Amino acid sequence: MGDMDREEQFTYLRPTLFALAYSMLGTRADAEDAVQESFLRWQQAAEKGIDSPKAYLTTVVARISLDILKSAARKRETYVGPWLPEPLVEPCAYQSLEMAESLSLAFVHLLQSLSPAERAAFLLREIFNAPYEELAAILQTSEVNCRQIVARAGKHLRERRPRFPIDQDRHRAVLRQFLLACASGDAAQLLAMLREDVVLHSDGGGKATAALNPIYGADRVARFFAGIAKKGATDGVLPKLANVNGAPGALLYRGNQLSSIIVLQLDDSDKIANIFLVANPDKISH
Numbered sequence: 532m533g534d535m536d537r538e539e540q541f542t543y544l545r546p547t548l549f550a551l552a553y554s555m556l557g558t559r560a561d562a563e564d565a566v567q568e569s570f571l572r573w574q575q576a577a578e579k580g581i582d583s584p585k586a587y588l589t590t591v592v593a594r595i596s597l598d599i600l601k602s603a604a605r606k607r608e609t610y611v612g613p614w615l616p617e618p619l620v621e622p623c624a625y626q627s628l629e630m631a632e633s634l635s636l637a638f639v640h641l642l643q644s645l646s647p648a649e650r651a652a653f654l655l656r657e658i659f660n661a662p663y664e665e666l667a668a669i670l671q672t673s674e675v676n677c678r679q680i681v682a683r684a685g686k687h688l689r690e691r692r693p694r695f696p697i698d699q700d701r702h703r704a705v706l707r708q709f710l711l712a713c714a715s716g717d718a719a720q721l722l723a724m725l726r727e728d729v730v731l732h733s734d735g736g737g738k739a740t741a742a743l744n745p746i747y748g749a750d751r752v753a754r755f756f757a758g759i760a761k762k763g764a765t766d767g768v769l770p771k772l773a774n775v776n777g778a779p780g781a782l783l784y785r786g787n788q789l790s791s792i793i794v795l796q797l798d799d800s801d802k803i804a805n806i807f808l809v810a811n812p813d814k815i816s817h
Contacts, residue, residue: 540584541573547585547659548592550634554654555596555647557616557639559817561603565595589659593651593669600647611737613745615807616640617814618792620782621774633658636776636807637796640732641691645684652677653684697797703772703779705801710770710781710793716760718753725749726802736811739791752806789815 535543548569552562569591573584581587607614616639633654642650648670655661655669656677666677705724712720731752735741746752759765768790770781780794792815796805809815 537573537577541570541588544585544588548588551589551654551659552592552596553616553619554633554639554642554658555593555650556599556603557614557643558814559617559619561596561599565592565599568595586661586665589655589661590665590669593655597647597651597669611735612741612743613732613734614643614736615732615734615809615814616643616776617817618775618780618794618809619777620780620792620817621777634776635778635796636780636794637805638692639776640807641688644691645687649680649684649687652680653688656681657685697778697799697801699779701801702795702797705797705803706772706779706781706795709795709803713756713760714765714768716757716765718757721753721756722749724803725752726798726804729803729805731755731806731808733808734811734814736813738812739810741808741810791815 545566548566549562552565553559556562556565569588572591573588576587616636618636619634642654645653652666652670655666656663663674663677666681667674670677670680672680709721709724712724727749728747729749729752731742731746733741733746742755746755767785769784770793771784773780773782773792775792775794778794780792782789783791783793791808791810793809794807795803796807798804
């Protein structure tokens with residue numbers, strides 16, 4: 532990056548900075564705000580001799596994101612129903628960004644179960660390869676404590692994170708089959724596709740119809756979707772397959788209006804392990 536000017540350096544790093552901010556915050560607007568604030572600080576630091584623009588900027592974005600999380604904590608506590616990350620639908624402003632597994636909707640949702648400090652430490656160390664010295668400065672603690680935080684976060688995530696990649700063509704085929712079963716209300720077909728311990732997470736934010744709590748278990752999830760079809764709620768809904776956070780997903784339209792976005796997480800036998808349904812209009816308006 533030595534031959535680039537400061538603005539070019541920032542532009543080159545922007546997708547990485549956005550990925551870090553989005554992974555920590557779970558919403559596009561907050562991530563954009565964090566990246567924009569980091570750009571202002573980058574401009575203000577023009578006179579400083581910065582050896583590593585990437586290290587400097589990831590540190591700044593992490594600190595800004597931690598501040599945003601603190602101010603958002605109260606809103607999250609009063610949020611109606613489950614809170615899911617805002618889906619990133621391509622093409623978008625970051626379509627050139629390689630959507631790694633670390634940006635999948637399932638993984639970003641899983642990250643929300645960590646404390647803000649654990650989230651920052653894990654992402655910076657395991658995804659962005661930051662040294663423990665930087666983590667200690669960001670979190671204002673010792674390097675020893677940072678190692679413990681990263682280890683604790685990693686253990687928590689490994690217990691809940693699938694350890695296998697899913698072929699995208701197979702993923703799309705399962706998604707199509709699932710959408711057809713939902714539209715027809717075929718509970719038996721749905722049941723055959725679901726893991727016994729499947730979980731449905733639906734986010735309406737109090738602004739769209741959604742379950743107020745996660746729904747656990749194949750039988751209850753199958754009956755939930757069959758019930759929707761029986762009530763005629765799927766009539767006139769047209770699904771459009773899309774790339775959502777780097778994986779197959781579906782945009783569900785009623786007329787010209789996008790009503791929800793659905794993403795499936797599969798296990799290694801192509802059974803559905805988690806269903807993420809985002810209907811909050813604030814999160815799908817993009």
